[in-house]
Amino acid sequence: xxxxxxxxxxxxxxxxxxxxxxxxxxxxxxxxxxxxxxxxxxxxxxxxxxxxxxxxxxxxxxxxxxxxxxxxxxxxxxxxxxxxxxxxxxxxxxxxxxxxxxxxxxxxxxxxxxxxxxxxxxxxxxxxxxxxxxxxxxxxxxxxxxxxxxxxxxxxxxxxxxxxxxxxxxxxxxxxxxxxxxxxxxxxxxxxxxxxxxxxxxxxxxxxxxxxxxxxxxxxxxxxxxxxxxxxxxxxxxxxxxxxxxxxxxxxxxxxxxxxxxxxxxxxxxxxxxxxxxxxxxxxxxxxxxxxxxxxxxxxxxxxxxxxxxxxxxxxxxxxxxxxxxxxxxxxxxxxxxxxxxxxxxxxxxxxxxxxxxxxxxxxxxxxxxxxxxxxxxxxxxxxxxxxxxxxxxxxxxxxxxxxxxxxxxxxxxxxxxxxxxxxxxxxxxxxxxxxxxxxxxxxxxxxxxxxxxxxxxxxxxxxxxxxxxxxxxxxxxxxxxxxxxxxxxxxxxxxxxxxxxxxxxxxxxxxxxxxxxxxxxxxxxxxxxxxxxxxxxxxxxxxxxxxxxxxxxxxxxxxxxxxxxxxxxxxxxxxxxxxxxxxxxxxxxxxxxxxxxxxxxxxxxxxxxxxxxxxxxxxxxxxxxxxxxxxxxxxxxxxxxxxxxxxxxxxxxxxxxxxxxxxxxxxxxxxxxxxxxxxxxxxxxxxxxxxxxxxxxxxxxxxxxxxxxxxxx
Numbered sequence: 001x002x003x004x005x006x007x008x009x010x011x012x013x014x015x016x017x018x019x020x021x022x023x024x025x026x027x028x029x030x031x032x033x034x035x036x037x038x039x040x041x042x043x044x045x046x047x048x049x050x051x052x053x054x055x056x057x058x059x060x061x062x063x064x065x066x067x068x069x070x071x072x073x074x075x076x077x078x079x080x081x082x083x084x085x086x087x088x089x090x091x092x093x094x095x096x097x098x099x100x101x102x103x104x105x106x107x108x109x110x111x112x113x114x115x116x117x118x119x120x121x122x123x124x125x126x127x128x129x130x131x132x133x134x135x136x137x138x139x140x141x142x143x144x145x146x147x148x149x150x151x152x153x154x155x156x157x158x159x160x161x162x163x164x165x166x167x168x169x170x171x172x173x174x175x176x177x178x179x180x181x182x183x184x185x186x187x188x189x190x191x192x193x194x195x196x197x198x199x200x201x202x203x204x205x206x207x208x209x210x211x212x213x214x215x216x217x218x219x220x221x222x223x224x225x226x227x228x229x230x231x232x233x234x235x236x237x238x239x240x241x242x243x244x245x246x247x248x249x250x251x252x253x254x255x256x257x258x259x260x261x262x263x264x265x266x267x268x269x270x271x272x273x274x275x276x277x278x279x280x281x282x283x284x285x286x287x288x289x290x291x292x293x294x295x296x297x298x299x300x301x302x303x304x305x306x307x308x309x310x311x312x313x314x315x316x317x318x319x320x321x322x323x324x325x326x327x328x329x330x331x332x333x334x335x336x337x338x339x340x341x342x343x344x345x346x347x348x349x350x351x352x353x354x355x356x357x358x359x360x361x362x363x364x365x366x367x368x369x370x371x372x373x374x375x376x377x378x379x380x381x382x383x384x385x386x387x388x389x390x391x392x393x394x395x396x397x398x399x400x401x402x403x404x405x406x407x408x409x410x411x412x413x414x415x416x417x418x419x420x421x422x423x424x425x426x427x428x429x430x431x432x433x434x435x436x437x438x439x440x441x442x443x444x445x446x447x448x449x450x451x452x453x454x455x456x457x458x459x460x461x462x463x464x465x466x467x468x469x470x471x472x473x474x475x476x477x478x479x480x481x482x483x484x485x486x487x488x489x490x491x492x493x494x495x496x497x498x499x500x501x502x503x504x505x506x507x508x509x510x511x512x513x514x515x516x517x518x519x520x521x522x523x524x525x526x527x528x529x530x531x532x533x534x535x536x537x538x539x540x541x542x543x544x545x546x547x548x549x550x551x552x553x554x555x556x557x558x559x560x561x562x563x564x565x566x567x568x569x570x571x572x573x574x575x576x577x578x579x580x581x582x583x584x585x586x587x588x589x590x591x592x593x594x595x596x597x598x599x600x601x602x603x604x605x606x607x608x609x610x611x612x613x614x615x616x617x618x619x620x621x622x623x624x625x626x627x628x629x630x631x632x633x634x635x636x637x638x639x640x641x642x643x644x645x646x647x648x649x650x651x652x653x654x655x656x657x658x659x660x661x662x663x664x665x666x667x668x669x670x671x672x673x674x675x676x677x678x679x680x681x682x683x684x685x686x687x688x689x690x691x692x693x694x695x696x697x698x699x700x701x702x703x704x705x706x707x708x709x710x711x712x713x714x
Contacts, residue, residue, distance in 0.1 A: 001202070004034035005209060012210055015237050025067045025114040028233040035202045037218070038229045042116035051094040052087040054115040061085045061118040064093045065232075066101045070108035072234065077104035082118060090115070119222050119229060124189040126182055127220035130199050130230070132162060132207040134214045134241045137471035138519055142204045144172040144196070146181070147220035159518040161475055162204040168522065169200035175518075182223070191223040199228055211242030247473055250450060256377045257443075257451035260347035261388045261433070263322035264293050266395060267314050267345075269336050270327035271297030271305040278351060279327035281397035282385065283308075289394035289402065294319060298336075315339050323347045325385065325395050330354030333381070334367050341374025347443075349395055350380035356439050357382050368441050379443045383436030384414045390432060390457040405430015406459035407538045408452045410445065412437050412492075416464045419531060427681075429539045432457040437465075444469045446477040453481045462488040462538040464531070475523040482524030486541050486705040489525050490534040491516050524708035526701045533697060540686040540698035544662040546706045548713040549626035551577035552699075554600035555615050556631030557607065557638075561668060562600035564692040565631055571693075572700025574627075583622060590614040605633040612638060613646050620654040620661060626712075627662040627703075629696060630687075632676075634669020640676035643667075648683035662686075662702060664695035 011027045023031065025044075032039045041058045044067060045051035055062045066079030074080050078100030081093035094113050101110055121127065127147035135141050142164050145157035158175040160168050173182065173193045184190040199221060207213050215236035222229050248256075266286060272279035279299075283306050286295050296317045297305035304310055311317050314324060314336070324340045326333055330352045340348055348371060355364040364381065371378050379386065385396030389404045401421055409424075409431060411417040417436050424431050432455065437444060445463055452458045461481070468474050478487050493513070520527050526541075528534035552574045556562040569576055579587070579599050587597040590611055596602040603611050612632075619628045632643050651663055665680055665687035667673035673689040680687035688694045706712055 001036070001205070003036070003202075003205065003209070007031075007034040008206070008210055012212060012237065016212065016239055020069050021237055022069055022072060023235040023237060024069060024111055025065060025233070026111075028235050031206070031235065032230060032233050035206050037199055037202050037233070038227065039233060040117040040119055040229060040231060042114055044112045045094060045115050046112040048091040048094040051113055051115050052090040055084060055090040056087060058115060058117050062090065063116045063118045063231075064090065064097055065114040065116065066097050067111040067114050068101060068105075068108045069111070070105055071101060072236075077101055079104070084118075116231070119231060121222060124184075124191070125222050125224040126191050128182075128196060128223050128228075129157075129217070129219040130196070130203055130221050131218060132203055132213070132216040134211070134238070135471070135515060137468050138475060138515065139245070139472045140204075140207045140211065141515060141519065142169075142172075142200055142207070144169075144200055145176055146178055155514075157514060159515045160204075160522050161472065161519055163208045164201055164204035166197060166201050169197035169204070170194070172200060173197055189225040192225060192227050195228040196221065196223050199230065212237055212239055214238035214241035245470060245472070247470070248447075253447050253450045254454065256346050257447055259322040260349075260377065260379065261393075261451055261455075262391055263346075263393070265296065265317075265319055265321045265323075266291070266293060266393075267296040267298050267317060267321045267324045268305075268327060269298040269314065269324055269340075271299050271310060272327075273305050277327070278397045280305075282325050282327055282351070282395060285394035285396055285400050289400050290392035291394070292392065296321065298324075313339055314343050314345070317343070321345050323349060323395065325349040325351065326381075327351055327397070330360065330363060330381070334363075334370055337367060337370045337376065338374075341370065341376050345376055347377050347379060349383070349385060350378055350438075350441075351383055351385055351397065352380075353382040355381045355441070364439065364441050371442060377443050377447075378441050380436070380438040381441060382414075383438035384417050386433065386435040387431070388433045389430075396436075401425065401431070401434065403428065403430045405432060406457065406542055407431045407462065408433040408435070408448070408455070408458040408460070409462045409464075409538060410435040410437055410448055411464040412440070412466045413464065414438075416531065420464075420535065423535045427535075427539055428678075429535075440469050444474070446470065446474040449474070449477045449481045449487065453477075453484065458485065460486045460488065460538060460542050462490075462528075462534055464490045464492065464534065466492045471519070475519055478520075478523040478525050482705065483709050486537075486702075487523075487525050488528055488534055488537045488541070488701070489520055490528045490531060491520070524705070526704050528701075536694055536698055537701045539681075540664075540695075541702050541705065543681070543684050543686055544664070544699065544702045545660040546709075546712075547626045547662050547703060550575040550703075550712065551624060551626045552629060553577050553579070553619055553625050553627070554629045554631060555603065555612075555619060556600050556633075557603055557605045557612070557635075558631060558633035558668065559596075559600075559602050559604075561631035561633065561666060561692055562602055565629055565666060565696060566600060568693050568696035569629070569700075572696050572703075574696065574700055574703060577625060580624070583624065586618055586622075587615060590618065600631070605635055606637055609638045609642055609646050612643060613650055616647060616663075617650050617654070620650065620659055620663075625661070627699060628664075629699065630663065630665040631692070632665060632667045632669070632673070634667070634673055640667060640669055640672040641679065644676035644679040644687075647685060648680060651685060652683065662699055664699045666692045666695050
């Protein structure tokens with residue numbers, strides 16, 4: 001698409017040269033025209049008589065609006081008059097608007113009054129808002145929602161990173177809760193959604209090309225069956241909004257992270273023989289955990305620590321050192337880090353607290369400056385350390401862990417990190433890594449994603465985070481990684497953070513969790529609503545094969561469970577298959593007359609093991625069915641372990657034939673269902689006792705990832 005960028009640059013340069021923070025309405029009109037964004041016919045009047053003449057040329061009715069660089073909120077200043085239908089009314093409106101503006105702000109510079117064609121509203125026309133804002137986490141983002149007063153009341157808005165593709169723009173239009181209003185209600189015609197999407201795309205390109213446009217509001221945009229027009233175009237200017245963010249290259253990140261996660265040698269600064277000290281615990285975990293690289297205790301007294309020669313300084317170590325684990329008070333970190341830089345250390349693992357989290361931001365900044373001077377990457381500070389099990393590396397003062405698997409986890413909180421550790425041990429979930437990121441003074445989640453993307457030992461990444469230091473870098477990295485491996489995120493702080501001062505509707509709306517929600521989804525991330533869900537997704541998603549289609553069938557021994565499982569499917573975006581007549585008849589051959597085919601398939605609770613086996617086998621065999629949800633009800637006729645073993649057997653039988661579908665199970669019954677659920681998990685079937693929601697949540701999470709990673713069945 002061709003834009004007149006030179007025209008926009010001229011407008012922007014003038015505004016910046018004059019030190020203004022916003023564009024005038026005529027300037028905004030020039031910008032809109034340069035980027036092909038439809039606006040009503042309009043002109044600028046500097047006298048009442050000129051306003052009347054312009055109104056006559058444009059055609060009544062018209063709208064008059066104050067034009068002043070000092071008055072952003074025109075309506076609040078009494079600077080808008082609508083429905084002007086004659087020359088006399090135009091003269092009166094002009095005089096009233098100027099008087100109101102002078103009363104509102106006597107020092108305001110008044111450029112004139114904008115005379116604009118008044119577009120018809122109501123009927124087939126809907127008011128929507130299209131906007132862009134410079135988000136402190138994600139940079140340039142675009143927004144879409146219902147316009148007018150509804151945008152402030154409902155806050156029904158969708159967000160995407162800029163630049164936005166036409167397909168993403170269209171998904172925004174279809175993504176608001178009230179999207180049915182745009183399809184036409186109560187006899188109204190559907191609006192032209194493609195015209196709205198085109199405006200979103202053009203605005204996205206505008207703020208990408210001119211990042212100094214800090215906030216842009218098109219509110220309202222009047223959308224009808226024949227197109228969409230931006231009635232009001234407000235642009236906030238900020239020279240700093242276009243400042244580029246300094247980032248490491250992907251190669252630089254991968255090189256450093258590989259040395260950190262797979263070190264040939266580790267030094268422990270503050271190593272100690274004294275039980276109860278962090279430096280002692282880290283040494284024990286490294287030595288006893290089976291790490292095969294060189295371990296160098298660093299202690300100013302020298303001697304030995306746990307039988308290993310200690311060195312007064314890391315610069316005294318004879319060989320190369322990839323990682324230095326810090327177990328000294330915060331005030332000593334800077335000096336020791338300077339020596340690490342001289343030694344060529346790749347990563348400094350800063351366990352100590354006492355930095356930004358306690359108000360010592362200046363100390364943290366000093367440490368970061370030292371690290372950057374020497375090219376040392378910092379993990380932390382204020383962390384529990386990290387585990388990388390393929391290397392038997394346990395660089396932490398917490399409990400050791402040695403159950404190897406393919407799940408990598410990270411947490412911003414030490415407490416959450418220990419919950420991850422406990423859950424992994426309790427559920428027997430194998431992990432490749434557990435990493436604390438703490439204050440994220442340097443290394444953060446996108447650095448970890450870059451490493452885990454190419455790590456053959458990792459098949460899923462799950463992350464707890466409270467914020468993102470560079471949300472755009474994370475989103476761009478996650479979008480790439482999630483095409484290959486599921487990325488699960490638990491974002492803390494979902495609740496409203498209070499009102500945010502902003503110059504535009506879009507700016508105010510962007511200060512909520514919906515931005516994170518939409519952009520994480522845009523990046524292919526599976527967002528977990530809570531800690532338990534994050535951990536269950538991490539445990540369950542890798543076990544489930546990628547579904548080849550959307551048709552989900554429930555087979556249950558209890559009607560009540562079937563209803564709850566059906567509800568859970570709706571809640572998690574799963575599509576219950578409409579059972580065709582031949583398949584319905586096939587199921588009926590195996591269930592009693594008082595059971596029910598359809599979907600759910602209710603085999604009733606008193607059935608023998610053969611009924612479960614036959615119906616599950618049919619569900620696996622029919623290639624029109626893509627995933628199975630099993631609802632088990634504990635009876636003596638088919639005890640829990642009998643159910644678990646027969647399901648595992650029949651699933652394995654079909655896997656041997658090359659038929660591998662996602663199968664999840666909900667087990668209701670006495671305590672024996674706990675052992676049965678664990679047995680099923682061990683045989684690649686995601687199963688939970690006492691809950692109908694959790695297995696369906698895990699299946700839904702697998703589907704969300706699969707839909708993003710590529711067409712189902714590809």
